[in-house]
Amino acid sequence: MSQRNDCVPDDAGGGEACTVLEALGRVSGKWSIGVLMETTRGPVRFTELERAITGVSRRMLTLTLRNLERDGLLVRTVYPTVPPKVEYVATDMARELYDHLLGLTEWAERHRAGIARARAVYDSAAS
Amino acid sequence: MSQRNDCVPDDAGGGEACTVLEALGRVSGKWSIGVLMETTRGPVRFTELERAITGVSRRMLTLTLRNLERDGLLVRTVYPTVPPKVEYVATDMARELYDHLLGLTEWAERHRAGIARARAVYDSAAS
DNA sequence: CTGGATCCCTTTGGATACTG
DNA sequence: CAGTATCCAAAGGGATCCAG
Numbered sequence: 001m002s003q004r005n006d007c008v009p010d011d012a013g014g015g016e017a018c019t020v021l022e023a024l025g026r027v028s029g030k031w032s033i034g035v036l037m038e039t040t041r042g043p044v045r046f047t048e049l050e051r052a053i054t055g056v057s058r059r060m061l062t063l064t065l066r067n068l069e070r071d072g073l074l075v076r077t078v079y080p081t082v083p084p085k086v087e088y089v090a091t092d093m094a095r096e097l098y099d100h101l102l103g104l105t106e107w108a109e110r111h112r113a114g115i116a117r118a119r120a121v122y123d124s125a126a127s
Numbered sequence: 128m129s130q131r132n133d134c135v136p137d138d139a140g141g142g143e144a145c146t147v148l149e150a151l152g153r154v155s156g157k158w159s160i161g162v163l164m165e166t167t168r169g170p171v172r173f174t175e176l177e178r179a180i181t182g183v184s185r186r187m188l189t190l191t192l193r194n195l196e197r198d199g200l201l202v203r204t205v206y207p208t209v210p211p212k213v214e215y216v217a218t219d220m221a222r223e224l225y226d227h228l229l230g231l232t233e234w235a236e237r238h239r240a241g242i243a244r245a246r247a248v249y250d251s252a253a254s
Numbered sequence: 255c256t257g258g259a260t261c262c263c264t265t266t267g268g269a270t271a272c273t274g
Numbered sequence: 275c276a277g278t279a280t281c282c283a284a285a286g287g288g289a290t291c292c293a294g
Contacts, residue, residue, distance in 0.1 A: 023235035072245025083275045108150035118199025210255045
C-alpha cells in the first residue's frame, strides 16, 4: 500500500519503469481493483462494499478506501445522520485508470490459456 | 510474486477484478516491470540486467526472471560456453502486455500533478 | 558469469474486539 | 453503520555466502 518512490533516475529505459510503478502503486494491494470496480458504477456505501468484495476484512477495506481517497481516486461523502451513512464514488481520474485496467483484463483473457500452457511446460521440465 | 487465484466467482462486477489481478500478478513485485522493459528491446544478459535495473539484488533478479519465464513472458537461452552466457528476451505476449503498461504510464504522467495535489489536500486536512 | 541456499528483517494483510 | 485498535501470521525482499 506504500509507494515505492525510490525511483532514482534509473538508467536505460529510464524513469519509465518508475512511472509505471507510480500508476500500479495506486492499485496495489489485493482490494483496490475491486473497490475501483464497485465505485465506478456509482456511489456505494461501506457495508455494500464489504459485501460486494468477497473476502475483504473491515480493516483492509478501510485502508484501501483511505489510500484511494488520498490519491484523489475516490470521493468520500459523509451524511451526518444517525445511523451514519458514508458513500464512496470514483472520480473521473479513477475511471480513466479503470479503462486502462480493462485493457489489461482483455490481455489476461486472451492469453490465459497460453500462460497456463507455459506454466505446465515449465513445471514439468524435470529440472 | 505468488498468484492470488483465490478468485472465487466473486459477485457484482464479477470475475473481472479477478482477471485484472491475473494480469497484474505477472508483473507483481518490484522488479518485473524493469525486466520487461529491458528484455523488450532485445536479448539481454544476466549481468546487463543487474546493472540496468538499479537496486535489484541477484536473488530478486533471479526470482523475477524465473517467474516471468514460467509464465511464458520471457525466453531464457543458455549458451554452453565458459564462462556461461545466458540471454533473456521478452516474448510477443510480453510485448503486448508491455504496450498496455505504457497506457498506464501515460495515465500516470497525465495525472501526476493532480494526484500530488490531492495528497497535499488530504494530508493537510486537520483530521 | 550465472545463479542457488540461507538467514533475517520489513511489510502486508487477516481476525477480532471495541466505539461514536 | 462505519469505522478504529490490537495482535499475529505470512509473504516480500535484502545481505551474504557458496557453487558449477
